Amino acid sequence: MKRRNFLKNTAAAGTLLPITLGSHKLHAFGPNSMLGALAKAAAQTDRVLVIIQLNGGNDGLNTLIPTDQYSNLSKVRQNVLISDTKVLGLSGKAGVGLHPAMTGMQTMYNNGLISAVQNVGYPNPNFSHFRSTDIWMSASESNVVEPSGWMGRYLDQVFPGFPTAYPSAAMPDPLAIQIGAGVSLTFMGPDMNMAMAITDPSTFYNLVTGTTDAAPSTPAGKELTYIRTIAQQTQEYGTVIKAAANTGKNLATYPSNNPLADQLKIVAKLIHGGLKTPVYMVSQGGYDTHSAQVDTADTSKGAHATLLQRLSEAIKVFQDDLKLLGVQDRVAGMTFSEFGRRVMSNFSNGTDHGAAAPLFVFGSSVNPGIIGNNPVIPATVSVNDNVPMSFDFRQVYATVLKDWFGLTDSEVKTAMLGKTYQTLPIFKAGSTKLEDFADILSRISLDDPYPNPASGSTNIRFYTDGGQVELRLFDTMGSLIRILAQGKHRSGTHELILDVGGLRPGNYFLQLAQGNQRATRTLVVR
Numbered sequence: 001m002k003r004r005n006f007l008k009n010t011a012a013a014g015t016l017l018p019i020t021l022g023s024h025k026l027h028a029f030g031p032n033s034m035l036g037a038l039a040k041a042a043a044q045t046d047r048v049l050v051i052i053q054l055n056g057g058n059d060g061l062n063t064l065i066p067t068d069q070y071s072n073l074s075k076v077r078q079n080v081l082i083s084d085t086k087v088l089g090l091s092g093k094a095g096v097g098l099h100p101a102m103t104g105m106q107t108m109y110n111n112g113l114i115s116a117v118q119n120v121g122y123p124n125p126n127f128s129h130f131r132s133t134d135i136w137m138s139a140s141e142s143n144v145v146e147p148s149g150w151m152g153r154y155l156d157q158v159f160p161g162f163p164t165a166y167p168s169a170a171m172p173d174p175l176a177i178q179i180g181a182g183v184s185l186t187f188m189g190p191d192m193n194m195a196m197a198i199t200d201p202s203t204f205y206n207l208v209t210g211t212t213d214a215a216p217s218t219p220a221g222k223e224l225t226y227i228r229t230i231a232q233q234t235q236e237y238g239t240v241i242k243a244a245a246n247t248g249k250n251l252a253t254y255p256s257n258n259p260l261a262d263q264l265k266i267v268a269k270l271i272h273g274g275l276k277t278p279v280y281m282v283s284q285g286g287y288d289t290h291s292a293q294v295d296t297a298d299t300s301k302g303a304h305a306t307l308l309q310r311l312s313e314a315i316k317v318f319q320d321d322l323k324l325l326g327v328q329d330r331v332a333g334m335t336f337s338e339f340g341r342r343v344m345s346n347f348s349n350g351t352d353h354g355a356a357a358p359l360f361v362f363g364s365s366v367n368p369g370i371i372g373n374n375p376v377i378p379a380t381v382s383v384n385d386n387v388p389m390s391f392d393f394r395q396v397y398a399t400v401l402k403d404w405f406g407l408t409d410s411e412v413k414t415a416m417l418g419k420t421y422q423t424l425p426i427f428k429a430g431s432t433k434l435e436d437f438a439d440i441l442s443r444i445s446l447d448d449p450y451p452n453p454a455s456g457s458t459n460i461r462f463y464t465d466g467g468q469v470e471l472r473l474f475d476t477m478g479s480l481i482r483i484l485a486q487g488k489h490r491s492g493t494h495e496l497i498l499d500v501g502g503l504r505p506g507n508y509f510l511q512l513a514q515g516n517q518r519a520t521r522t523l524v525v526r
Contacts, residue, residue: 047331047404047405050318052283054287059304068095079349114360119387120356125477137149150415173277176279177280178280180282245270251324252317311335332400334361335361356375366426388478449498459498475508
């Protein structure tokens with residue numbers, strides 16, 4: 001293949017800018033519909049979203065720790081459970097706290113800079129890392145393979161024909177930047193990638209200094225040098241990123257030996273440098289803690305503690321930097337992981353693939369506090385038991401799109417593959433107010449089923465002030481077994497009888513849902 005054709009075909013696959021800042025590579029997202037829309041919204045709102053991916057499946061029960069469930073947790077997590085005397089308390093919130101390594105995020109929470117959403121997941125979870133990650137990035141149902149991402153789709157409808165005529169005077173900067181080895185599905189539009197990747201910090205600094213990595217002394221070395229030079233010279237967004245990097249500053253002191261902090265340092269620098277890019281994605285790996293999750297001599301230490309300590313200190317210094325730079329009100333951050341871990345620990349001092357887990361949104365514009373209740377841990381837990389989902393992750397996405405970027409309901413619906421998800425009271429200026437949400441939560445209740453344990457049938461009683469109600473039965477793997485009640489219900493107490501004769505013995509979860517409200521109870525079948 002000729003050099004010109006090679007470069008043309010490579011560019012068509014999406015924009016990969018081998019930029020390095022510090023020691024991290026950056027990826028810039030090229031054409032993508034969702035990102036285009038966000039770029040337009042960012043031009044109007046001047047807002048930025050920073051997505052932090054926790055690769056591997058984070059153990060939520062050892063992150064945002066439900067201390068009010070210790071009696072039952074101590075029976076099934078003896079070898080990984082953090083001592084309740086070491087859990088970091090949260091201002092104004094009893095019965096829950098943070099892992100002792102997360103002092104930075106504890107300070108942020110107590111200063112009103114963190115909104116935590118409990119038990120986030122999706123129905124019928126998939127426990128494959130690759131498949132579950134795709135589900136989170138595409139915002140699809142678990143039984144649907146969707147080739148586009150939740151951000152990519154929206155930009156496609158707002159900027160039809162993109163990337164023709166881009167960069168433009170109105171939007172001269174990348175629509176999204178990912179720091180990592182490539183561009184994720186999150187930023188894939190219906191036809192093409194919308195993001196730019198900066199592969200590592202060293203590559204970013206090569207761009208800023210105008211240098212290229214040395215080629216190996218091989219017969220193809222000259223060709224490789226040529227490709228690298230041409231790729232750098234012809235990159236449309238290279239100039240504006242270099243200008244932003246040269247203009248931007250970091251005023252906070254970032255920790256050493258923390259790759260996530262290195263990535264966020266780049267993001268802060270580019271935001272301060274004037275880049276109009278509305279979305280950044282960074283990542284931290286290592287959360288697949290099947291073994292050696294904790295130190296056997298002290299469960300508050302070990303591999304998971306190191307990860308959470310780096311996550312916490314990276315987010316804290318990043319937020320401090322944004323404040324010192326005077327841009328903190330423009331930026332919100334969000335964490336996500338492809339799934340949580342099982343309730344019961346394993347014999348290798350670790351935890352296995354699970355379902356729901358907490359998700360954190362941070363920044364000066366969030367409603368501080370915790371949305372949702374602690375997961376309820378049954379008195380008897382099997383190896384397959386999971387934390388039941390309280391909130392669909394797509395509710396968080398819809399909230400970000402509507403309340404942070406200011407998208408219309410129809411635009412949000414398009415990004416969510418034609419489905420509507422009720423927003424959560426994450427942002428101070430959001431469409432759902434925290435006080436309204438708390439008031440609504442008191443309007444439903446779900447009693448413990450009786451008898452429980454049940455062998456033939458059990459009685460279920462719930463209360464609602466009236467409205468659209470759905471009562472669902474899940475197994476411990478998070479799979480939806482049956483919808484017991486669905487539709488508009490009058491105000492008052494409602495009762496039904498559930499025949500459990502066809503169910504396998506074990507634990508199940510009953511979940512009453514009405515709008516953003518969730519009430520969960522455990523049912524044991526004998």
